[in-house]
C-alpha cells in the first residue's frame with residue numbers, strides 16, 4: 063500500500079498493485095451498482111453459491127415491515143453448508159479448526175471430517191436429552207473447541223443456541239438463562255484466565271437456583287478441578303460421549319430459511335438486555351458473502367479472528383462464516399499478554415496466520431509494550447488485517463499497519479453490530495483506506511447521517527447513523543418482544559434502521575463512526591449496558607441509587623465511571639468504593655468492574671425521574687451540559 067496525494071480528502075492509503083493482483087473480490091463500483099439496481103438479484107446470486115434442500119420462492123419478503131423475511135419458502139440448515147457439504151468434497155481432509163490452549167502446551171486440530179463427527183456426537187447427546195427444534199440451549203463455555211461443537215449441534219437439530227460470554231458472572235447469566243427459558247445449559251468445570259481458574263460450573267449452579275426451566279447441565283472437563291455435580295441433573299460430557307447413543311450420524315434437520323438459529327443477548331437502551339434473534343438462511347448468506355468479499359479467504363489461508371465466540375464477532379466470524387467458506391479457523395484459548403505481550407505474535411509466526419482480525423483496544427494495549435515484542439517474530443505470513451468493535455484511532459491504525467502488517471497488509475476496519483449479524487460498513491482489500499474510517503456501506507446497503515428530526519446532515523457534520531435497506535443477516539426481532547424490536551430500531555425514523563451510533567460522512571462518502579448515542583458503554587470493545595451495571599450496584603445493601611457512564615480511556619476506549627447515592631446509615635469511603643467495584647465484578651462481570659466510584663448526594667434527573675447520564679458525562683469531562691431544560695429543580 064502507499065500513501066499518495068489524491069483528490070480524496072485527508073490521508074488515503076491506496077492498495078498496492080500486488081494486493082490488487084491477488085485479490086479475488088468484486089469490483090466495488092460494479093457490485094454496488096448491481097446491488098443498487100437489483101437488491102434481490104444481488105443476494106440471490108450469493109445464495110446460489112450455497113446448497114439448499116429447496117430453493118426460495120422469494121428472496122426478500124417485505125410485506126410486513128419491519129419484520130423482513132429472506133429466502134422464504136426455502137429449506138436449509140446452516141450446518142449443512144458449514145460442515146456437511148465440505149465432507150462430501152476434498153475439504154473433508156482440510157483443517158476446519160486449529161485450537162491452542164492458553165499455556166500453549168496443548169494443540170487440537172479438527173479436519174472438516176472430524177468436525178462433522180464431533181458435531182454429530184454432541185447433537186446425538188442433546189437430542190437424547192430431549193432437546194428438540196425450537197428449544198433454547200444456553201451455552202456458557204470458554205474458548206475451547208467444544209463451544210463450536212455445541213453451537214453447531216444445536217443448529218443441526220433446529221434448537222436455538224443462546225451463548226453467554228464466559229466472562230459474565232452470576233446475575234448476568236441468570237437473567238439470560240431465565241429470559242430464554244433454556245432447558246439445557248452447557249458449561250465447563252472452569253476456564254483458564256491468565257493461569258488462574260475462573261469458576262464456570264459453580265457460577266451456573268448459583269445462577270440456576272431461580273431458573274426453573276433448566277432440566278439438565280452438561281459439563282465439559284477443562285480445568286479438572288473439583289466441582290459439585292448433582293445426580294440426575296449434571297452430566298460430565300466425557301461420560302455422555304462414552305454412551306452408545308453418542309455414536310453415529312445425527313440427521314441435519316431440514317429447516318425453513320426463517321427458522322431461528324440463535325439468540326444473543328446485547329444491551330441497548332435502558333432495561334434488561336435484549337435477545338437478538340438470527341435465522342438460518344439469511345444469516346448464512348450474509349456471513350458467507352461478507353467474509354468472502356472483505357477478507358477474501360482462500361484455501362491456503364489461515365484465518366484468526368481473535369474475538370470470543372461468546373460475542374457476535376465470534377459467532378459470525380470464528381464459527382459460521384469461516385466454516386461456510388470452508389476455511390481454516392484458528393482459535394486461541396488465552397489473551398494477548400499472558401505470560402508475555404508477544405503471545406499473539408508468537409502464535410501468528412508459529413501457525414502461519416495469514417489473515418488476522420482483532421479489536422482496536424487490543425492493538426492499543428499491545429502498542430504500549432513497544433515494537434520489540436512483535437519485532438521478535440516473523441510475521442511475514444500475514445497478508446490482510448482487520449479490526450472491529452469500536453472506532454480505531456489513526457495512531458493505533460498506523461501502528462498496526464506499520465509494525466504488524468509491515469506496510470503491506472490492508473486493514474479492514476469493519477463496522478457492524480450484534481443486530482446486523484454481518485459487516486455493514488467496511489472496505490474490501492482493493493479499496494483506498496483512510497485510518498479511522500470504516501469506509502463505505504457494503505453492497506446493497508445505504509447509510510445516512512440524520513439529525514434529530516430525520517433530515518440528512520451536511521457532510522462533515524455529526525448525526526445519527528441509520529441504514530436504509532434490509533439485509534439478509536439482519537436481526538428478525540427481539541426474541542419474545544416484537545414490540546421492543548419495532549420501538550428500538552424502527553421508530554425514531556420510520557422505515558429506517560436506527561443503529562444507535564453517531565457518525566459523520568466525509569466528502570468522499572466515507573463514514574467515520576464516533577460512538578454510541580444510547581446507554582451502551584464499550585469497554586475494551588465489549589458492549590455493556592448501563593442498566594445492568596446499575597442494577598448490579600443497587601443489589602448491594604449500601605446502595606440506594608446508581609448511575610454508570612462511559613468516559614474516554616486510552617486503552618479500553620471507554621471506562622466505566624459510577625455515581626452512587628448511599629442508603630441512610632452508610633457513609634462513603636475508599637473501602638466501600640472498592641467493595642462496590644468488586645460487587646459489580648462478581649455479580650455482572652469482571653469486565654464491568656467500574657474504574658471509579660464517586661459518592662454523591664444527588665443525581666441529575668429529568669422531571670419524570672430518568673437519570674440524565676448525558677449531564678453526568680458532560681460534567682465529568684468539564685464540557686457544556688447541553689440542553690438541561692428537562693432537568694428537575
Ligand code: PRX
Nearest residue numbers: 450451452453475476477478479480575589
Ligand atoms: O458502536 C459501534 C461499535 O460497536 C457497536 C456494536 O457492538 P456489538 O453489538 O457488541 O458488536 C461488536 C462487533 C460487531 C456498534 O454500534 N463498532 C463496531 N464496529 C465498529 C464500531 N465502531 C467503530 N468502528 C467499527 N469498526
